[in-house]
């Protein structure tokens with residue numbers, strides 16, 4: 001089975017926040033950010049699998065910081081773990097300061113995509129081999145997140161979520 005690294009799927013999207021994309025407080029509308037992240041995640045999943053990919057679930061989104069009108073927003077997405085047909089995509093969202101050009105983290109999100117054939121049936125994807133300490137940390141935690149997502153979606157019985165249960169038993 002073929003193996004790919006997170007850097008092979010790494011996708012970087014930089015764009016401005018325009019007036020039509022803001023809420024009444026002149027900050028980026030949450031749904032607009034979700035759509036931008038979905039696009040970046042979809043490209044990362046496609047680069048990893050080289051197949052048609054569909055969004056299966058949005059596992060986690062934290063709107064920690066508002067993103068003001070006029071901001072330059074960069075979304076970085078890469079596959080953090082590949083399972084059989086599904087892939088976890090980890091997204092980091094950054095805002096760039098106009099004068100210093102230093103960037104600060106605004107948000108994070110985790111999406112799950114599934115690779116499918118022309119008829120929409122799930123197909124097997126290559127394995128993922130994490131390289132950096134952060135990639136390894138995200139890879140290790142991904143199985144728990146998959147189990148949590150499946151339990152919440154009613155697709156897995158809680159007693160089957162062994163990795164997830166171990167998290168509570170260890171702490």
Ligand SMILES: CC(C)(COP(=O)(O)OP(=O)(O)OC[C@H]1O[C@@H](n2cnc3c(N)ncnc32)[C@H](O)[C@@H]1OP(=O)(O)O)[C@@H](O)C(=O)NCCC(=O)NCCS
Nearest residue numbers: 054055056057083084085086112114120122146149150153
């Ligand atoms: C995503 C989809 C292909 C899954 O199909 P399915 O019949 O549930 O297929 P399976 O049960 O074999 O699941 C396929 C994979 O998705 C994973 N999966 C399904 N639902 C999931 C969820 N809520 N969270 C995490 N993973 C999920 C399964 O665990 C499985 O992963 P694996 O093969 O890596 O072990 C199907 O539900 C679909 O086409 N949904 C619509 C997608 C779409 O249109 N998205 C855009 C929304 S507008």
